[in-house]
Amino acid sequence: MSKVLSLTDAIHEYITPHCSVFIGAAHEALIPFAAVYEIIRQGTQHLTFCAPISDIASDLLVGAGLVDCIYAAWSGNVSGGLGHNLRRAAEHGVPHAVEMVDYSNYAMALALQAAAMGVPFLPTRSLNGSDLIRSRAGFEPFMWHGQPLVAVPALQPDVVILGVQKADADGNAAIDGPVGMTHESLMAARHVVVLCEELVAKGHLGQESWHLTVPGFLVDAVVAVPYAFHPSPCLGYYGRDTAFFQQYHRESRDPQEFHQWLQDWVYVDGHADYLRRLGKDRLTHVKSEEGVMSWP
Amino acid sequence: MALKEPNPVQMMVIEAARHIRDGEIANVGMRLPLLAFALAKMTHAPHALGFFDAGIVRSLPVKKAFVTMCDAENVRGSVWCTDMMDLMNLMQRGKVDVGILGGAEVDGFGNLNTSYIGPADAPRVKLPGSGGACDIAMLSRRTVIMMAHDKRRLVSRVQYITSLGYGHDGRERERLHIGGGPEVLVTDRATFTFHNDEHRAALHSIHPGFTLSEVADRTGWEIIPQGAVPMQTKLPSDTEWSALGRLDPDGFWTGGG
Numbered sequence: 001m002s003k004v005l006s007l008t009d010a011i012h013e014y015i016t017p018h019c020s021v022f023i024g025a026a027h028e029a030l031i032p033f034a035a036v037y038e039i040i041r042q043g044t045q046h047l048t049f050c051a052p053i054s055d056i057a058s059d060l061l062v063g064a065g066l067v068d069c070i071y072a073a074w075s076g077n078v079s080g081g082l083g084h085n086l087r088r089a090a091e092h093g094v095p096h097a098v099e100m101v102d103y104s105n106y107a108m109a110l111a112l113q114a115a116a117m118g119v120p121f122l123p124t125r126s127l128n129g130s131d132l133i134r135s136r137a138g139f140e141p142f143m144w145h146g147q148p149l150v151a152v153p154a155l156q157p158d159v160v161i162l163g164v165q166k167a168d169a170d171g172n173a174a175i176d177g178p179v180g181m182t183h184e185s186l187m188a189a190r191h192v193v194v195l196c197e198e199l200v201a202k203g204h205l206g207q208e209s210w211h212l213t214v215p216g217f218l219v220d221a222v223v224a225v226p227y228a229f230h231p232s233p234c235l236g237y238y239g240r241d242t243a244f245f246q247q248y249h250r251e252s253r254d255p256q257e258f259h260q261w262l263q264d265w266v267y268v269d270g271h272a273d274y275l276r277r278l279g280k281d282r283l284t285h286v287k288s289e290e291g292v293m294s295w296p
Numbered sequence: 297m298a299l300k301e302p303n304p305v306q307m308m309v310i311e312a313a314r315h316i317r318d319g320e321i322a323n324v325g326m327r328l329p330l331l332a333f334a335l336a337k338m339t340h341a342p343h344a345l346g347f348f349d350a351g352i353v354r355s356l357p358v359k360k361a362f363v364t365m366c367d368a369e370n371v372r373g374s375v376w377c378t379d380m381m382d383l384m385n386l387m388q389r390g391k392v393d394v395g396i397l398g399g400a401e402v403d404g405f406g407n408l409n410t411s412y413i414g415p416a417d418a419p420r421v422k423l424p425g426s427g428g429a430c431d432i433a434m435l436s437r438r439t440v441i442m443m444a445h446d447k448r449r450l451v452s453r454v455q456y457i458t459s460l461g462y463g464h465d466g467r468e469r470e471r472l473h474i475g476g477g478p479e480v481l482v483t484d485r486a487t488f489t490f491h492n493d494e495h496r497a498a499l500h501s502i503h504p505g506f507t508l509s510e511v512a513d514r515t516g517w518e519i520i521p522q523g524a525v526p527m528q529t530k531l532p533s534d535t536e537w538s539a540l541g542r543l544d545p546d547g548f549w550t551g552g553g
Contacts, residue, residue: 026350026366027349027351027365027366028364028366029364029366052380053427074424074426074427075424075425078364079363082422082423083424086422087421087422090419090422091418091419091420091421091422100416102411102425103426104426104429104430104431105380105384105426105427105428106380106381106384106388106428106430106431107430109381110381113381124388125435125474126430127430127434128434128460128472128474129434129457129463129472129474130430130433130434130457130458130460131456132430147473148472148473177366177377178348178352178365178366178371179377179380180349180350180351180379180380181379181380181381182379183379183381233366233367233368239367240364240366240367293360293362293369294362294363294364294367294368294369295362295369296363296548296549
């Protein structure tokens with residue numbers, strides 16, 4: 001049976017109030033922004049947001065008032081540095097306070113891997129001597145035959161939204177390029193939603209099962225929309241729209257302007273309308289050689 | 297071109313690159329650390345291998361500097377694309393020679409803060425956080441730190457240690473039975489080393505165009521000279537100039553051009 005759902009239906013079904021959602025597993029690439037925008041349109045509240053980096057995704061969801069808690073190694077704006085909405089929430093409780101659960105990249109991957117293995121923690125030599133040791137994540141230093149180590153507690157997200165270039169209707173999917181912690185998040189999460197740039201015919205990917213990043217039997221739903229990851233890059237399709245991130249940084253500085261930004265780019269008539277607003281020239285540019293390479 | 301004096305940011309990138317040795321494995325961050333690594337590859341360290349957290353291993357030099365490590369310029373022509381976990385595991389096993397780090401604040405023991413200014417529960421400024429920096433500081437065999445030279449950045453004591461240098465008393469690594477730690481701090485005005493017993497930042501050299509007082513005025517800790525008189529940082533060679541010109545032709549990253 002086909003697992004293909006519309007963007008609206010998939011987000012409605014799998015992203016529910018009080019759930020924890022993991023996104024941006026491949027770090028700066030393949031960030032499922034189309035899904036982030038749809039979550040904001042649906043206004044799903046009290047989310048626990050988990051991500052290694054995810055560029056401006058955490059800043060957007062926090063600014064929209066949907067996040068209670070952030071599990072992250074890094075949260076801000078990769079092009080702009082600090083995230084204005086994250087700062088307002090952490091420093092002034094605007095629009096409301098957000099609990100920060102701080103990780104390092106390695107700690108987050110180990111936390112997912114522990115959940116993937118079904119064990120309560122994994123040890124590491126990292127974190128000791130850093131103030132991250134006191135993070136709400138509950139890292140615990142311990143000694144093992146005279147060696148100081150740190151226990152990283154397991155992290156099991158309710159849902160992971162995985163970005164991939166290609167998937168079929170059964171959920172088989174393949175990523176081109178670096179994958180970050182895609183594998184650990186896939187193996188750890190309770191539910192898996194695949195967001196793909198291109199839906200391919202059944203059998204097309206499954207014939208070479210050894211090239212799959214994601215096996216269909218672990219997948220709950222597949223969503224296919226073009227430019228699913230804009231403004232982040234999708235190797236083989238388009239590059240990073242750095243100007244878009246910079247514009248967001250300027251226009252999110254002030255809360256009023258941020259709400260106007262949401263009106264212009266998110267509270268629109270679905271993903272197709274978002275692409276219409278981006279315009280043909282911009283979408284052509286991110287596909288051009290210069291746009292794909294993301295040279296400044 | 298060879299006669300031109302570098303601007304402070306160009307000097308910082310070129311000087312940091314000199315601390316990456318040929319044949320080494322380097323864990324590379326973004327922005328200026330990336331530029332320093334690319335510059336080392338194009339000059340004295342053609343056999344250095346770059347690890348990028350997202351899961352990229354790269355040997356070939358890049359054509360031009362790019363924006364994030366996942367951009368096609370960094371992925372195409374890479375040696376391997378894999379899980380981040382593989383690269384972190386290799387680093388935990390001691391396979392990474394050098395990590396190149398930046399940050400918002402550094403202190404005289406090379407501790408870095410990229411998390412919070414003020415208390416973590418009620419911060420005055422919420423910074424983005426560690427990313428992979430905490431892991432690189434702990435698990436690579438040594439680090440090179442790059443930082444704009446400003447009194448608000450070079451502070452006497454960081455308020456939050458995201459990435460461990462030598463701790464608040466210079467002894468934390470001994471207590472934890474780990475080696476590694478900062479080898480140098482390269483700013484846009486000077487270079488500091490941490491060779492002494494206390495692992496305190498000692499002024500090694502001053503970049504061309506600056507005086508000792510111009511360095512001291514912007515440093516939040518008391519200047520300890522490494523030798524009798526601080527040296528001047530070596531001017532860029534022709535090779536270094538031409539490599540930087542290729543990497544940053546419009547001066548987007550270093551303001552040169």
